[in-house]
Amino acid sequence: MAKTVDQYFDDLQQTRLWRSIFRSGPGSSTLKRALVIQQNVFLHLFSTKVRTRVLSFSATWYLGTLTLGTFLILVATGIPLMLYYHPSAPQAYADTKDLQFVVSSGMFLRNLHRWSAHAMVFLVFAHMFKVFYRGAYRPPREFNWVIGVILLLITLLLSYTGYLLPWDQLAYWAITVGSNIASAVPVIGDKIHFLLLGGHTVNANALLRFYVLHCMILPLTAMFFVAIHFWRIRKDGGLYNHDSEPATVRARNAGSAVKETN
Amino acid sequence: MADLKDFVAGVDSNAKKSPRRIVFITRRTSAQVKAETEEQLQTFPEVLFRAAVAVMTLGVVLVWTALLFNAPLEGLADPSHTPNPAKAPWYFLGLQEMLHYFPPVVAGVLAPGLVVMALIVIPYFRVNIEADGLFLKDRQKRLRIFYLVAGALSLFLLFFKVYAALVPTLIMAMLMLIAAQSTPHSASPFRRYLAARPLSYWVMTWFLFELVVLTAIGTFFRGPGWAWVWPWQGS
Numbered sequence: 001m002a003k004t005v006d007q008y009f010d011d012l013q014q015t016r017l018w019r020s021i022f023r024s025g026p027g028s029s030t031l032k033r034a035l036v037i038q039q040n041v042f043l044h045l046f047s048t049k050v051r052t053r054v055l056s057f058s059a060t061w062y063l064g065t066l067t068l069g070t071f072l073i074l075v076a077t078g079i080p081l082m083l084y085y086h087p088s089a090p091q092a093y094a095d096t097k098d099l100q101f102v103v104s105s106g107m108f109l110r111n112l113h114r115w116s117a118h119a120m121v122f123l124v125f126a127h128m129f130k131v132f133y134r135g136a137y138r139p140p141r142e143f144n145w146v147i148g149v150i151l152l153l154i155t156l157l158l159s160y161t162g163y164l165l166p167w168d169q170l171a172y173w174a175i176t177v178g179s180n181i182a183s184a185v186p187v188i189g190d191k192i193h194f195l196l197l198g199g200h201t202v203n204a205n206a207l208l209r210f211y212v213l214h215c216m217i218l219p220l221t222a223m224f225f226v227a228i229h230f231w232r233i234r235k236d237g238g239l240y241n242h243d244s245e246p247a248t249v250r251a252r253n254a255g256s257a258v259k260e261t262n
Numbered sequence: 263m264a265d266l267k268d269f270v271a272g273v274d275s276n277a278k279k280s281p282r283r284i285v286f287i288t289r290r291t292s293a294q295v296k297a298e299t300e301e302q303l304q305t306f307p308e309v310l311f312r313a314a315v316a317v318m319t320l321g322v323v324l325v326w327t328a329l330l331f332n333a334p335l336e337g338l339a340d341p342s343h344t345p346n347p348a349k350a351p352w353y354f355l356g357l358q359e360m361l362h363y364f365p366p367v368v369a370g371v372l373a374p375g376l377v378v379m380a381l382i383v384i385p386y387f388r389v390n391i392e393a394d395g396l397f398l399k400d401r402q403k404r405l406r407i408f409y410l411v412a413g414a415l416s417l418f419l420l421f422f423k424v425y426a427a428l429v430p431t432l433i434m435a436m437l438m439l440i441a442a443q444s445t446p447h448s449a450s451p452f453r454r455y456l457a458a459r460p461l462s463y464w465v466m467t468w469f470l471f472e473l474v475v476l477t478a479i480g481t482f483f484r485g486p487g488w489a490w491v492w493p494w495q496g497s
Contacts, residue, residue: 030304037305037306047305048304051302062316065313070320090339108329111331111332113333115331135393142386146385153378159351159353173349174348180366184370184371
């Protein structure tokens, strides 16, 4: 009798190689499914179970998940873009032109990267307001809210540093307008401005600095905080659901106790 | 019911003598008492599947956008030729609109700094945790404070001719006045809703309103010299 695909997969899961990589063996018992999450270095950031009620679309609009989605798309499109790009003026502009007209699917890569970046900024803001209006910042989640604010700022910086990289007029003057704001900081404004740009105006040094910030420092910082952000959801009692919060339940139980004594 | 317990509570540190011991958790020391069990799903595969569907849907939308619309690319950067207007990315246009009215240290440093500080401290104030309707307690006192703050803010914006920020402020103030005249027992559901809104809701909604209006004005209604243009006029 021929084996089904599932049986082949079970066989594969029983091989020594598979077991050496993924500790949980074959089968789909609750334990095994919990182990998939718990024994994976990335997935163990999440809890093994989630309350059904918080998974409804209206609870979160999936905005946090979608923000992660845009981030993944941006990493996946950003790395190939780096292969065709030199962070030097004016070569950067020529490379961007090449991406538009010479590189296979270069136009598509750049378009997807840019629209995803705009989507991510929008989704991060939307996520913040959704969390606020749901009241999900309440203790014990208050520090995860603060990490969220940090991630909002990192997202804005990521988008802003990426804005300069095409080295066209749009990029150059947007960064000029933006970086001039840094000069307005009292006392140390000019120092910050100089540190950011590597000069007094937007020039080749600024391009290189923004490139390093955009492709290395800020993404790594973002991943660091995103990991904490996800891990703390689990540590702070899962996704927020007003009706399951200890304070709400206590109040409800106290209310029903009063009724019973009457 | 009485005398059914099969243990004797006592203090004993000798594990060999009494191998069964009971932990008493007093109210003071209990970390998290599981209050209630409700229906749960396994993260693998159910929740991850939903997340994958959400991300793929977004991916399809973004791929179609990328296929249909090209990212802008203008001429080579030229420091000697300033475009008019020179605009920041859209998410900073609210800030740039503020820069039109106020000196950079106010609009570019003080205002965004205060916004970030305000966002960070939200969960650390008891008033935001309890989240009672703003005008349900100490109504007269809170109304006086509201008149003072809303009046001062409106006069300040009027003085600097920031009509773009003044109009949302006045609309929010009107909604807050309706809220002050409403109770949780009002006839209309809308009034009941407004009456239950806490302080943080009003501040945040005002901020969101201003953010959207200022960003929209900066994006669509500003032309050469940061003068007002209608979107259909072109540049």
